[in-house]
Amino acid sequence: MQLLSVLTLDTMNPAVKKVEYAVRGPIVQRAVELERELSEGIKKPFTEVIKANIGDAHAMGQQPITFFRQVLALCSYPELLNDSTFPEDAKSRARRILQSCGGNSMGSYSASQGIDAVRQDVARYIERRDGGGPCDPDDVYLTTGASDGIVTMLKLLVCGKGATRTGVMISIPQYPLYSAALAELDAVQINYYLNEEKCWSLDISELQRALDEARRHCNPRALCIINPGNPTGQVQSRQCIEDVIRFAAQERLFLMADEVYQDNVYADGCRFHSFKKVLFEMGPEYSDTVELAFFPLHLQIGSLYFLCGFRGGYMEIINMDEEVRAQLSKLVSVRLCPPVPGQALMDLVVNPPQPGEPSHEKFIKERTATISALAEKAKLTEQVLNTVQGISCNPVQGAMYSFPRITIPEKAVKEATDKGQQPDMFYCMKMLEETGICLVPGSGFGQRDGTYHFRMTILPPKDKLTTLLNKVKEFHQKFLQQYS
Amino acid sequence: MQLLSVLTLDTMNPAVKKVEYAVRGPIVQRAVELERELSEGIKKPFTEVIKANIGDAHAMGQQPITFFRQVLALCSYPELLNDSTFPEDAKSRARRILQSCGGNSMGSYSASQGIDAVRQDVARYIERRDGGGPCDPDDVYLTTGASDGIVTMLKLLVCGKGATRTGVMISIPQYPLYSAALAELDAVQINYYLNEEKCWSLDISELQRALDEARRHCNPRALCIINPGNPTGQVQSRQCIEDVIRFAAQERLFLMADEVYQDNVYADGCRFHSFKKVLFEMGPEYSDTVELAFFPLHLQIGSLYFLCGFRGGYMEIINMDEEVRAQLSKLVSVRLCPPVPGQALMDLVVNPPQPGEPSHEKFIKERTATISALAEKAKLTEQVLNTVQGISCNPVQGAMYSFPRITIPEKAVKEATDKGQQPDMFYCMKMLEETGICLVPGSGFGQRDGTYHFRMTILPPKDKLTTLLNKVKEFHQKFLQQYS
Incomplete structure (x- = not known):
């Protein structure tokens, strides 16, 4: 008995079919596959996949604020309210929430x-x-x-x-x-x-x-x-x-x-x-x-x-x-x-720790360190990308992404179009396969016709970000050469 | 400048307007108001609002399984992995999740x-x-x-x-x-x-x-x-x-x-x-x-x-x-x-604690206590409600609600209809105002025309449930008297 399914692409909600979501789209799926292949020992031109596609600072190796984690632990297991190693302000916050x-x-x-x-x-x-x-x-x-x-x-x-x-x-x-x-x-x-x-x-x-x-x-x-x-x-x-x-x-x-x-x-x-x-x-x-x-x-x-x-x-x-x-x-x-x-x-x-509360100093220290690191990485990203011929990057004033414009030569645009791909998807996919870097093509966010971009988070730790930016630079130069 | 709003009842999504959700509907809003009024010292014919409308065992005074709370605390604040008071199986579970x-x-x-x-x-x-x-x-x-x-x-x-x-x-x-x-x-x-x-x-x-x-x-x-x-x-x-x-x-x-x-x-x-x-x-x-x-x-x-x-x-x-x-x-x-x-x-x-693991015995004890208490309360609910003339209650075989059928006299149906209310909403609202008990009218779940019900959770602790059932009994008898 081989019947056609009740629910098929032709009979499903047409509005859902029109939904697109590049930030977790095909490029991210391929990145996950590559990670699996690497872990299975398959040889690649890189040793690590760097996912700079999503704004998840924590997955990038950052540690969340201590105070927050303490209060969440206290709320999860209130028996810890008797534990003297937890600061008093964390306890009183947990009590109020509970x-x-x-x-x-x-x-x-x-x-x-x-x-x-x-x-x-x-x-x-x-x-x-x-x-x-x-x-x-x-x-x-x-x-x-x-x-x-x-x-x-x-x-x-x-x-x-x-x-x-x-x-x-x-x-x-x-x-x-x-x-x-x-x-x-x-x-x-x-x-x-x-x-x-x-x-x-x-x-x-x-x-x-x-x-x-x-x-x-x-x-x-x-x-x-x-x-x-x-x-x-x-x-x-x-x-x-x-x-x-x-x-x-x-x-x-x-x-x-x-x-x-x-x-x-x-x-x-x-x-x-x-x-x-x-x-x-x-x-x-x-x-x-x-x-x-x-x-x-x-x-x-x-x-x-x-x-x-x-x-x-x-x-x-x-x-x-x-x-x-x-x-x-x-x-x-x-x-x-x-x-x-x-x-x-x-x-x-x-409602973070206030001046005078035991956790205040540590909180401010952790928070300031995070913000200054982000500011530094925002500058670094803009600077390095603007040294690359064929890439131009506006200042990253806020949030945590850069969205540089990239030149894609006619020949590459044609190859992408022949494959039925957006030119910047073609570019990002190629970068992923060759360098292990996962970016999101500008077409996933929308851009003026004939312009191309990618979105990259500025979240990786500074040394990893430097490596990443240099790899992007190298890739772009090779790409231009190959398609010019 | 007093303009008509951009978004009004007439210009909003008509599909959203058709949505109904009795479990958190007007009766629950009134229950919250009554709680506030009680806390402000306003006199009511009851001293406590008992919300038997929603299947939230925990809000009914139950405590969640210790093992679960321990693992969640460990995951929230991994520094606790060094704390010797946490059992080893909770720690290994937390490590795996992290x-x-x-x-x-x-x-x-x-x-x-x-x-x-x-x-x-x-x-x-x-x-x-x-x-x-x-x-x-x-x-x-x-x-x-x-x-x-x-x-x-x-x-x-x-x-x-x-x-x-x-x-x-x-x-x-x-x-x-x-x-x-x-x-x-x-x-x-x-x-x-x-x-x-x-x-x-x-x-x-x-x-x-x-x-x-x-x-x-x-x-x-x-x-x-x-x-x-x-x-x-x-x-x-x-x-x-x-x-x-x-x-x-x-x-x-x-x-x-x-x-x-x-x-x-x-x-x-x-x-x-x-x-x-x-x-x-x-x-x-x-x-x-x-x-x-x-x-x-x-x-x-x-x-x-x-x-x-x-x-x-x-x-x-x-x-x-x-x-x-x-x-x-x-x-x-x-x-x-x-x-x-x-x-x-x-x-x-x-994937709860397995036999031989340090938390197993306590987990089984807590879990068994919960299930037997629910089984006992399911029986109690059915028994007490079936002693009331005008209420008939099917056995509660599973889940955690009873859905008894109630007789509503013609006179009460008429009064409700005149007010533009479903008869069982009228009944439940009256019960709430007189006893502080919050139930959900059967009309919120659907029922055969001309039949009336309410949904009641069996979750309150046994003594509270007994009080609740006796109050329901008393209210129903008074209600029948008043409207017959």
Whole structure:
């Protein structure tokens, strides 16, 4: 009995088929295979696969903050509260978290919106960050990583068919979670291009162009901004943010600000400005009307504190219609609750050891070391890549990626096209096979036609990063030679 | 400037509006309010709110298994591996998990499908459970709770518009995650009714009736079975499972078996049979062709081991088309990975301390105590409720809920209808206000027209459960009096 399956490529959800996700796509699968082959003793032109495709600092050999790990251990096994080797501030933090969990343990479900005490701490953190603008804990939703929050918000927004389908504006290059979620939700992706020549800045005229064009065939309802940029690493100026807010208000767009890298800003002269702070400084004409959801803290956990595997995150909702908010609360309740260990961790991130507490000094030391190392590696990456003919790299101002532009000779473009591959996928695949370095091709994030890039994390330890950059340099020179 | 919001109830995703989720619905919100009011000193006819609405054993005062908590603490803070107070088997388990995590820490992202070593352990567990039938770790996907896996599978299945829309068969009563996910995905919910008179058993003739009717207006593609039942607590016979598999094969339906409560079977003479085992015993005519996804372990963590807050889970995929499987792998990669602490916990659940290991005796003792207590409470619940005139309760054979049928007098039905409430919502809300007991009305799970039920967990500690049952009895008698 050999029947055709019930579920085949032809009969499955067509929206899912359209989803693409380069950050964990074919190149990463090949990297995993290569690792397996190496471990089986198969000879390769390299001895190690270096995965510079994903923003996971910890897998790159970093150790997470001691204080965080201590509190998580105490929460997991409260018997340790009697252990005198743990510092008192870690214990008191653990006690507070446990008390706010049902049943005095991380094992229970929490409220769907997140543990009350954690949401209160997040709200106080936002108030401190923004110099006192109020934040209501009821506006804070804890999530399973930032992805969860972003997808939930998009889910509320999409509706319509044909020419009235919801359109959502996203930057190109973008983080492909956005394009994947829009494909899955069968919404229209409206591309606005960042200006590579001006260090990936955002021009309002380009927003206007993209919006005007889109209005001919869909119903644009939301504008997504990633600041600091991913994969592009730029940090937006205060003026730019103000202009974007004005644009959203004028054009009646729901604003989604993805600020997960807010603490990762390295470049001299750059400063992070939160959308919320700027919004409130613009006065009630804007602060009372512009609908804003922002997603501030997931990847910060990943990048700076090395605990992205816990899938913590939160979003704050501003000026949302009350009835819609009730629908949001209902929607998050279906998934019961975000993982409680991730919620506990979030509490520590927004409420780290304070001056005078026993763990403060060590915390500051570990945190400072991490940030200075990242700043140094951001500079190193830019410098080395810009010495290579055929590669040009904007300064890495924030986040933890570089997104250099690469020259791909006509002959290589042709060979790729003949193979049905994007030219930069062809380039990255070749680099992986020859050097063991795993990068993500720019086509996975979007780029102007005829330009090519790759995304590389700046996370490997300095000596490994130096080796990596030199190998990239060598590969690129050989590649140009081979195809010119 | 008072503009209409961009996002309003009229302009939001209509599919989201249709989602209902009783388990965390208005009655639970009211219970939380009442708790707050009590804590503010407001006088109520009760001193404590007892939430018997949700299957969270741990929030009910249970303590999770010591071994699990020890390993999780060791994984959180590996410095504890040098602490001599931790047993050696906990340490070796923690070492194995840490080694299989990137960067030797739970802080890293894992592979999107889940950590290799954990998937291997899950596969071996399934093989042991099913007496040796093979399980390939590549068929196992770790998830963020069972909900995540179920929604992902449904997402692959839905397509079509109008009369070709995908239909999915679900039992009534059902766990409302199914109806909520189908509403969100704009698929057709096809109800088949369980037979309350025969202890909530499943009749193939009823499946056939529901399917034939549905074929007139949609394209039925999948059949969901919950065994042991939620909210109904029945355990299906081997014969019934075989009949269901034959039905699915004959009618070309993708089978989704929700077996999250497989270890929670109490009633004498009842035994859990896994769909996979029965499928393989039926021979290659079925085992090579029937497409099956099953979701075996999320709520087991919740119910038996009290760690549902970790949001662990897995699913196994059988006979899935290879191209569709590639789409599934792509889809899970967009969310990066399930929470790593939940994955670590899953590993412990499928691979607990073995005989001869230092933690074995304590583990067995804690586990046995839990199961016997649940069995005792299942019996107690059935017995007490069946002493009440106007309440009839089927035996609680498995899972951790009772779903008794209640008589609601005409006068009360009328009062409820006048208020625009379901009669059993009216009943449960009244019980909450008068006694502080929070139950979920049967209408949230679905029931035959004109019948009324509530779902109650059997999880409270025995003395609290006794109090609760007596209060329910007293309330019901008063209610009947008042409205007769």
